Amino acid sequence: MDWTGIVPPFGMDPRPYSPETFAGFKCHSDNMSSDTKRMEPRHDNISVDSFLGLSMENMGITSSKMDEFSLGLDFSFLPDDFGTSSALDSWSKQDGEAGLKPEILDGFLDEVEEVEHIYSSHLPETQVKKEVSELDGEPYGLMNFSSESCSPSGSIGLSDWSKETAVSHAESSVKVKDEPEDDRKPLSTLLLGSWVGRGRSRNKNLLNTRCTRLDSFSETKSCLSYDFRPRKEPMDDTLLSDDPITSSESEDDISVTTIKSKIRTDRRKHHRMWTIDEVVKLLDGISHFGLGKWTDIKNLFFHSSSHRTPVDIRDKWRNLLKASCSNKHNGDEEGEEKRRWSAGRTIPKDILHRVRELASLNSKSVCDFRGSSRSPSTSRKKKKKRG
DNA sequence: CTTAGGG
DNA sequence: CCCTAAG
Incomplete structure (x- = not known):
């Protein structure tokens, strides 16, 4: 099957969310053996807004914005054998002159690392299934991606999916590595491979050049922004000759840093202790x-x-x-x-x-950072002496 | 681009 | 460290 077809699953579809079309998958429950369960991608009328339970129109997003919006997609949920390379290819072509490929690749590699981590968490399938059903507050039913039926047991809104308790449960049980709280997502969604976007609210600067109107949205929901902050420093920053005096901190740390910086070059700079x-x-x-x-x-x-x-x-x-x-x-x-x-x-x-x-x-008022008093008049600081 | 300030 | 607003 063509897995690349499922991305990007964006499109405007005002239809309400229905259990059968969750996240663009159509579940066939009729006469299917348990090992040939199928999730057919339906990229014709997928709607993110309905998936998220949000109305794009309410946020002033017109359909013409949706093309730019595709930057926020995340392919990381696709395992290697699901054609991610081709997906990435087509994506890069889409991107065109934006010149984002290295960053995309970096982010992608970064994601792969995380996905691998998830896939390597040898949870027994039954346990996963259990966790999935528990945390989503749904007995198998819709979320059962590995057996008999996808019986719709009622419609599930986003509010049900993003419950704090459920998600924190997911985090603790499956160890989604290094996921900030913005990235909370239902485990079932992740495993189902349907979650779009993994954003950190702080790294919206690239996106908001293209779809600024999504800013508030990504700030709160962070489902659609992505961590595509362009790298500000050369990739081999840590490979460059370090200060001979400064680098007295730890030579063994350098090698580790070098390797790590190759994998995850975006994100934060490696924290270097001040000597x-x-x-x-x-x-x-x-x-x-x-x-x-x-x-x-x-x-x-x-x-x-x-x-x-x-x-x-x-x-x-x-x-x-x-x-x-x-x-x-x-x-x-x-x-x-x-x-x-x-x-x-x-x-x-x-x-x-x-x-x-x-x-x-330098006549800097020493020790005037917000101490006990929070009154704005008291905490007026910084009278510069020289320019 | 630099600084300052807040997160 | 990161991000952003001001010069």
């Missing part, structure tokens, strides 16, 4: 250029470390400031500060002293 050397360089930079000259500091003091953008440096300074402040308030015994600062990574006192020194030197 004392880096902090010292940061402080040197601030004392050299002054506060706010993050780009200069980066160019002069962090030139060799390809990571550590000016924003990173600024963020680190912000954290240092906070640390120095809370540390001062604590200022009793040194045994006390250890429990607060996570696991042996306590910032040396002299560094904190330098932080405070620099902060006061």
Whole structure:
């Protein structure tokens, strides 16, 4: 059968959701042996809105938008032997001049990793079946994709599908790896291979260039956006020569990072712990250029470390400031500060002293981040001294 | 593009 | 770290 035909399952279909056409599959319940269960893709009149129980028109989405919308599709649910490559091909062609192929591929590979994880969770079929039926609050019936019938036991709306309890159950029982809460989806849906899109609300920036009107939608439902954030850094960022001083942190970590960054290059940057050397360089930079000259500091003091953008440096300074402040308030015994600062990574006192020194030197109001008072007048901060 | 600020 | 609003 042609599995590629099921994607993208978008189209405008005002018809109400019906159990027989769940997610574009038509379930044949008549005279089928249990091993030849069929899910015929019906890509003629699939409606996402009806599937989601939402009305696209209510969100101001016209049918002309639906083409662009196809970017939000996710093929990851298809196992390898289900023709994903061809699906990807056609998809890339669709994309045309958008120049998104590398990102798409990255995201795709990323997804494959997750799918493999799911498929490798050797749950007995019976157990899966049980979990599926339980979490969907439906006795087999509609969701039974591996045996006798698809008897419609009543229509099921989206609200039934996305119940917190059910989904959290799914997460705990099947370990959908690394899924933020936005990605909650019924296990049954996942296994059935019908879920479209896996979005993180924070990574909507690429999508919203094309379908900005979906923004609020993807923000709340996140079923249709996708994690196609273009890569901002070269893929071999971690392969580039690291700062000889900075990289004193861990050489064994580099190799792991290298491998991981090849697989999942999008997503967040690999979290790199700030070393004392880096902090010292940061402080040197601030004392050299002054506060706010993050780009200069980066160019002069962090030139060799390809990571550590000016924003990173600024963020680190912000954290240092906070640390120095809370540390001062604590200022009793040194045994006390250890429990607060996570696991042996306590910032040396002299560094904190330098932080405070620099902060006061640049007439930055030290320690004024939202403390006890939340009143806006009190928390007015940052009177810059230099430009 | 840089900074600042919030998440 | 990420994202976005302002210059």
